[in-house]
Amino acid sequence: MKVIKSVFNFYINSSIHVALAVYAMTWVTLISFDLPYDENVLYFAFFATITAYNFIKYFGLAKFHHRSLANWLRIIQLFSAVAFVFMCYYLLQLNLRTLTLIGFLAVATFLYAIPLIPKRYLFDEQQNLREISGAKIYIIALVWAFVTVLLPIINAELELSADVSVTLFQRFCYVLVLMLPFEIRDLNYDSLKLATIPQKIGIKKTKIIGVLLLMVFIMLEFFKDEINEISVISTLMIMFITLLFLIFSSKKQHKYYSAFWVEALPIFWLGTLLLLR
Secondary structure, three states: OHHHHHHHHHHHHOOHHHHHHHHHHHHHHHHHOOOOOOHHHHHHHHHHHHHHHHHHHHHHHHHHHOOOOOHHHHHHHHHHHHHHHHHHHHHOOOOHHHHHHHHHHHHHHHHHHOOOOOHHHOOOOOOOHHHOOOOHHHHHHHHHHHHHHHHHHHHOOOOOOHHHHHHHHHHHHHHHHHHHHHHHHHHHOOOHHHOOHHHHHHHHHHHHHHHHHHHHHHHHHHHOOOOOHHHHHHHHHHHHHHHHHHHOOOOOOOHHHHHHHHOOHHHHHHHHHHHHO
16 A cells, blocks of 8 residues: 555656646647647657656755755656656657747746746745746646647647637636636645735635636637537536536645646546547
């Protein structure tokens, strides 16, 4: 049992689970636009997510404890280095326009983790994007939307149509909702200076905002020029399941409620699409 628990914790802490969620959402986009399975884009998204998330999560720890790193952190660092190598390999397989978008996202990720922002825009000494009051959730949602929607579209050299714009905004709204259970969970730990949504308006109103965003998410499906029955059904299913997880989220949620189950929702979304096809 201890071994299984250790493996599972490594799966969560090394960002494999969140990387699978990004991989799944990117594949959802390919299916939605009738594009073929793009191994280069999907694997790049997977390994880039592991690299970026572990860089953001463990940069501070490694910086201050590099001489006496705990074994688990050393293993995650090694794993992240391997993921980085694979990320670079798949990066070289992508076209020039895709690389331009990736360059923009790489800069955003770097600024999110590294203290380079002028102090006058911040409320503490961290000097990175995630410390700007109230900005964290929107930055994450925007990056996820760009990676999971624009990346596969641009690499497939598809026209940036109205449907792409609608899908991009739709995905932004959905990722915002996915972030809310995390923000509710972290109410006991986040600094008040972060000004997260639950900190500013409370848990009840946060859930109402989430419900409204989910309504926008499903309504946008019917604003597309090409409406696919399977896509509508899967979107409705994932909306209702996400709604339940949002409603039942709390400050005292189980350790894996958000970290595993909420982050697994994009994987379930992909699964329903594949089964319905």
